[in-house]
Amino acid sequence: MLNPQDTMNRSTWSLAESHDWLRSLEGFTDAGEVAAYGRLAPRVRGLPILELGVGAGRAVPLLRNLSTDYVGIDYLAPMVESTRQRYPDADIRLGDARDLSAFAADRFGLVVFSFMGIDAVDREGRARILSEAHRVLRPGGHFWFSTLNLSGPHARERPWNYALPGPAQNRFAIETLRWLWRYPRRYLAYARNRRRRVRGEGWEVAPFSAHDFALLVHYTTLGRQVLDLLAAGFEPAPLLLENAHGETVHPTDDLGQVEAFNVIARKPEAQPSSSARGAAAAT
Numbered sequence: 001m002l003n004p005q006d007t008m009n010r011s012t013w014s015l016a017e018s019h020d021w022l023r024s025l026e027g028f029t030d031a032g033e034v035a036a037y038g039r040l041a042p043r044v045r046g047l048p049i050l051e052l053g054v055g056a057g058r059a060v061p062l063l064r065n066l067s068t069d070y071v072g073i074d075y076l077a078p079m080v081e082s083t084r085q086r087y088p089d090a091d092i093r094l095g096d097a098r099d100l101s102a103f104a105a106d107r108f109g110l111v112v113f114s115f116m117g118i119d120a121v122d123r124e125g126r127a128r129i130l131s132e133a134h135r136v137l138r139p140g141g142h143f144w145f146s147t148l149n150l151s152g153p154h155a156r157e158r159p160w161n162y163a164l165p166g167p168a169q170n171r172f173a174i175e176t177l178r179w180l181w182r183y184p185r186r187y188l189a190y191a192r193n194r195r196r197r198v199r200g201e202g203w204e205v206a207p208f209s210a211h212d213f214a215l216l217v218h219y220t221t222l223g224r225q226v227l228d229l230l231a232a233g234f235e236p237a238p239l240l241l242e243n244a245h246g247e248t249v250h251p252t253d254d255l256g257q258v259e260a261f262n263v264i265a266r267k268p269e270a271q272p273s274s275s276a277r278g279a280a281a282a283t
């Protein structure tokens with residue numbers, strides 16, 4: 001199932017530097033995540049939770065505060081190991097978000113893929129994740145994930161304009177030297193990944209500045225994301241929040257300065273079967 005994008009991203013996350021960084025993270029990533037969590041908490045408290053792409057376990061305590069019925073998976077064994085060491089009593093398993101066959105249909109009240117983890121897979125893999133999340137959610141359950149904005153600043157970053165130190169910055173000279181020192185590796189990774197760029201209507205798979213451009217990720221417009229969720233069977237009109245302030249956004253807004261979105265999609269409540277509807281109509 002592994003394709004060149006998987007191979008690239010898995011090897012980048014397996015680097016000691018990336019793994020250590022993920023291990024250093026605690027709490028919420030940004031205001032968008034805080035806002036999404038606040039909206040979801042009263043709806044999902046006590047319900048079974050599945051976390052996809054747990055990494056080194058940053059979100060485990062946040063999610064287990066909502067429910068003790070929690071399972072987390074990651075497709076990298078070292079991540080699973082790290083999270084198990086950090087939270088020995090948590091149920092953490094090796095698994096790929098594109099294949100949730102280990103879990104029964106309608107099992108969870110909440111499925112989570114935080115910190116743009118869903119963007120690591122290609123277009124086809126993303127469709128599989130949406131449909132697998134939909135399958136394992138119970139009717140009325142929620143899928144919460146964050147995703148990079150194709151119209152936003154991250155999609156425009158290049159090695160030559162990324163995180164350039166300014167003269168007003170503390171330790172400007174040291175930061176400039178550091179930036180120059182890392183430039184060749186950033187440029188080489190970008191040049192290699194740029195050749196793997198793929199584009200479609202409202203989406204693109206392209207290099208991402210995180211980890212020195214050694215990640216290849218999927219960017220989406222908000223409109224495309226809403227359509228993809230609809231195609232996977234989720235209700236229309238998901239809750240959409242921008243990441244910097246946690247404000248609600250709509251696909252028709254000017255989103256040029258929004259880096260990423262938090263998306264909360266809901267699986268429709270079960271429709272009564274036609275025979276049940278007929279019986280109800282007859283009474």
Ligand SMILES: C[S@@+](CC[C@H](N)C(=O)[O-])C[C@H]1O[C@@H](n2cnc3c(N)ncnc32)[C@H](O)[C@@H]1O
Pocket residue numbers: 013022025052053054055056057058059073074075076079095096097098113114115116117118120121
């Ligand atoms: C950006 S890290 C985020 C980790 C963690 N959720 C956090 O917020 O700190 C993305 C994680 O998703 C995992 N991942 C990416 N694609 C995956 C997939 N298809 N199945 C399972 N895990 C995946 C990676 O191994 C990595 O640990």
